[in-house]
Amino acid sequence: MSAMEGVEQQPAPVVSPFFHPPLTAQADSLAILHVKRDSLLPVTLRTTANDGYAEGAVTNTRFGSYPHSTLIGVPWGSQVRASKVDTGTRGRKTKNAKSGTATPASEPAEQPPQDEAAADSKKRKADDEQLQPPESPTKKMKAAPEPTIKPPQPPLKAAVEAGSGFMHVLPPTPESWTYSLDHRTQVVYTPDYSYILQRMQVKPGQTLIEAGAGSGSFTHAAARAVYNGYPSDSSDTTSHGKVCSFEYHAPRVDTLRSEISAHGLQPLVHVNHRDVYNDGFLLPSAVSPRANAIFLDLPMPWLALKHLSRSSSPTSPLDPNSAVNICTFSPCIEQVTATASALRKAGWTEIQTVEVQNRRLDVRRERVGIKEEGLRGVNSNPATVEESLSRLREVDAKLSEFHAGKAGVPGAGKVQSKAERLEGIRAELGGRKLFKEGRLVHRTEPEVKTHTSYLTFAVLPMAWGEAEEAEMEARWPVDMTVSEVKVRA
Numbered sequence: 001m002s003a004m005e006g007v008e009q010q011p012a013p014v015v016s017p018f019f020h021p022p023l024t025a026q027a028d029s030l031a032i033l034h035v036k037r038d039s040l041l042p043v044t045l046r047t048t049a050n051d052g053y054a055e056g057a058v059t060n061t062r063f064g065s066y067p068h069s070t071l072i073g074v075p076w077g078s079q080v081r082a083s084k085v086d087t088g089t090r091g092r093k094t095k096n097a098k099s100g101t102a103t104p105a106s107e108p109a110e111q112p113p114q115d116e117a118a119a120d121s122k123k124r125k126a127d128d129e130q131l132q133p134p135e136s137p138t139k140k141m142k143a144a145p146e147p148t149i150k151p152p153q154p155p156l157k158a159a160v161e162a163g164s165g166f167m168h169v170l171p172p173t174p175e176s177w178t179y180s181l182d183h184r185t186q187v188v189y190t191p192d193y194s195y196i197l198q199r200m201q202v203k204p205g206q207t208l209i210e211a212g213a214g215s216g217s218f219t220h221a222a223a224r225a226v227y228n229g230y231p232s233d234s235s236d237t238t239s240h241g242k243v244c245s246f247e248y249h250a251p252r253v254d255t256l257r258s259e260i261s262a263h264g265l266q267p268l269v270h271v272n273h274r275d276v277y278n279d280g281f282l283l284p285s286a287v288s289p290r291a292n293a294i295f296l297d298l299p300m301p302w303l304a305l306k307h308l309s310r311s312s313s314p315t316s317p318l319d320p321n322s323a324v325n326i327c328t329f330s331p332c333i334e335q336v337t338a339t340a341s342a343l344r345k346a347g348w349t350e351i352q353t354v355e356v357q358n359r360r361l362d363v364r365r366e367r368v369g370i371k372e373e374g375l376r377g378v379n380s381n382p383a384t385v386e387e388s389l390s391r392l393r394e395v396d397a398k399l400s401e402f403h404a405g406k407a408g409v410p411g412a413g414k415v416q417s418k419a420e421r422l423e424g425i426r427a428e429l430g431g432r433k434l435f436k437e438g439r440l441v442h443r444t445e446p447e448v449k450t451h452t453s454y455l456t457f458a459v460l461p462m463a464w465g466e467a468e469e470a471e472m473e474a475r476w477p478v479d480m481t482v483s484e485v486k487v488r489a
């Protein structure tokens, strides 16, 4: 099965929600469901497909079920509560009992009454087997396709809010897509690609070459960086930003093409099925992409460098009118040294390797002391010797009182009980300015999703020969005065 078969086909949006998200979540458009921290789910919101749910299309998560009718039209960033959805009987009537043919999951199915469904649920498998006796392959091939009678679409049931569970609806961005996409390969994460794109000075209107495209995480960020509008038609001569992606793994190419099209990025991103080590970076019909920047996320980037020179045959894939920036992404230092050496031999300059060590800092106030007793997220041990002594005195007093009470001494029972003390602390809490109490501390979070690799950058200057030198000499004579230079500039 090709990867395309598993991917839902949908019409390409006119403008990409990655560039121009509407103000609210729209039907037939991508939304990112923020289920919990570091758990994001990309979902195309539907008004039609229902997979057997009475409420229409539904997304189920660990934190409840969300009919799309409760998501469509809500402003981005909204918190949406989970709904009560009968997930148990789903699909029961997706078999056409009379003809014995299966109704496609995307077509509406009549919902059975719930009690009947519950009673029948154990028998479902047996019923299905009875309705669809196994056929011999020959019989299957000869049988004419039976016409499927589509039942009229029943009105959708209004969603009813459940008691618990919620999530947030976010617009798609390269960042949220990186977190939520289906990882077919190791991907480049936001801390790395934001640094790479700014370091290579990728600007709107430029052309960027990317290999290998893998899961398309970097592709989406690169598309946003070069985007300066869609080409309107073939007569449009404006220089529009372009990402030329190369990948040699066919199923990944199919999946990426389908995602790029579904996200409205097709006019900008050209996905090429190619082994770049052997076949280089030209577009179909040996057209040069005229790249201003190159990003290589390949196991052996040095093998691709021979195709990235100004004199590559039959034509160079580089923009002849600008210096070209390159970045290679390699996990181990041996790959870096091989790449740096090949870059130097091929005339690349300003070769530099960096490593992005992303850390998220958790900054908070750490409150310590006996006045914090019974409160949450604090350390209620004594903060000083004085606090410690005062607590000991309290314990002593309590002990003396206990013995005095036993001995019938009048006045016993005056020392505060623990419950009274905690009550007092809680009562005081409202008047305290917690935001400036305690010590300001920061901790680094060890588990940050980033695949650290070494980033090797280099620049290939414009080709410079006798003709260019003479032209510049004529335009900018060496004896020109400063004021003349200013006038000309």
Ligand SMILES: C[S@@+](CC[C@H](N)C(=O)[O-])C[C@H]1O[C@@H](n2cnc3c(N)ncnc32)[C@H](O)[C@@H]1O
Residues within 6 Å of the ligand: 185, 186, 187, 188, 211, 212, 213, 214, 215, 216, 217, 218, 219, 246, 247, 248, 249, 252, 274, 275, 276, 277, 278, 297, 298, 299
């Ligand atoms: C680590 S993945 C790239 C991940 C991608 N940058 C992302 O952010 O999702 C490396 C990709 O390079 C591809 N690849 C390896 N050698 C290649 C070659 N010679 N030509 C084209 N692609 C290649 C692999 O198939 C793989 O998908």
